[in-house]
Amino acid sequence: METRLSNYYEKGIKYFFGLIAGTSILLLFLIFSLLFREGLGVFSNVGVTNFILGTRWLPVSETPFFGALPMIIGSIIVTLGAGMLAIPAGISIAVYLAEVAPRSVREVAKAVIELLAGIPSVVYGFLGLTVLAPVIKDLLNLPSALTAFTAALVLAIMSLPTVVSISEDALDAVPREYREASLALGATKWETTVKIVLPSARSGLMAASMLGLGRAIGETMAVLMVAGNAMIIPHFIFDPVRTITASIAAEMGETVQGGLHYQALFGLGVVLFTITFVINLITDLIFTRTSSVKRGTSL
């Protein structure tokens, strides 16, 4: 009798969690299909190549143009820029916290850094606009301070907490035995960190970097405020740019539901979705490859 009851209980728990997991997958699927249903129209009306490779975005002119290339490049430049700043800086900070800093410093610093993640993005945008932008303009003698670089810098600061926090966890998870073995062989602390700890934490560091990039590419408000929003293809990092997310946010209010402009913005959503998907896919591939190397041969 008792065993049968507990069997039902076990089954109940199993279905309960199955249902919850299923719901989140269903939700993802719904978002995905909504995005495509609303956005596909633009691809058939304008043409996939015209949409993705077109350089003119004039959604409300007499003869509208829907060329998203400037925004796609804008998003990519800003995200890569942010990644190139945030990932090395974030991992360095994490190394300091996990390997060098005394415990007391580590705990306080990590809490503070994680607190940074809670600041609303509009505040970052505001700070970028009023503090960073003038400094960059003066330092580099630029005509306008609102550039891809400014946006990348602000995004880098915003994704730093993610990168630091997850990297630190990854470094912390490296078994103490590895460090001790290395030290006992006469390695210095630095050699141990670079040759043992960092490679052992590689997958976690990769995840940290990807989540940091994810934060950067999806960010809207702060970029809208500091990127300059010029609908041109940037020639270098100090040109103003407009990102996909900023365009969607800025223009959505002016569209007619179901109209071509409306569809075009959803189409941008599809493009963004595809970019993130490809990033994730690439990471995944690198992951499986390196981890099989890890199992198979050398570092």
Add this chain to the structure above:
Amino acid sequence: MGDKNKMETRNLNLYYKGFQALINVSFPVKENTVTALIGPSGCGKSTFLRTLNRMNDVIEGTRIKGEVLLDDENIYDAEVDPVVLRKQVGMVFQRPNPFPMSIYDNIAYGPRIHGRKNKDELNEIVEKSLQAAALWDEVKDRLHKSALGLSGGQQQRLVIARVLAVDPQVILMDEPASALDPISTAKLEDLIHQLKSSYTIVIVTHNMQQAARVSDFTGFFLNGEMIEYSVTNTMFTAPRIKQTEDYITGRFG
């Protein structure tokens, strides 16, 4: 068996924060012998072992008073670099801890950080070390496979080979067989016998039969003090001190 003291501690005291973990330990380690440290859990034998290559330095809050001599020089002197010391005094830990890399790279790790880059030289060191650790025949065909694929016993011999590769004079072993099955343990003990001719070995063990089998000298630790030190045979047949006798006859611990 050498009569020379390869290492020696004099009135060694170790404090961890407010706690005194070692009390006035004066202990000789004779050259080219195996010295076993026995005693109940928490008696300070592992802590003592870790003072011999300054591995306690990496634990925040430890403080040391007294001397630890290696070839008559105090290794806690200000001018001694612990990094150089650890090259001379290697260590094998309780749980096998190969790095997550290939067998070859595990062995070559030490020589590489000490500046050996020549490929032929490294190949030779790797082969010699693995042979000395009685592992070469089992792994020679998969040197570039991950070390994590080896069995526990093989991993522990790999770790010993890794220590041998940096050419130490003293090898410290902290309960090296505690995670191994009986067959692997027997292989490990054979290995310790072989290594004795070229190295000085100090081994912590909670297994008294093992201490009796592998060691020439034994020290008995209790509550941070070294209670008795003597030739292993004497220790297990005619202990001088009551507490030692109680421990080795299994009355406590």
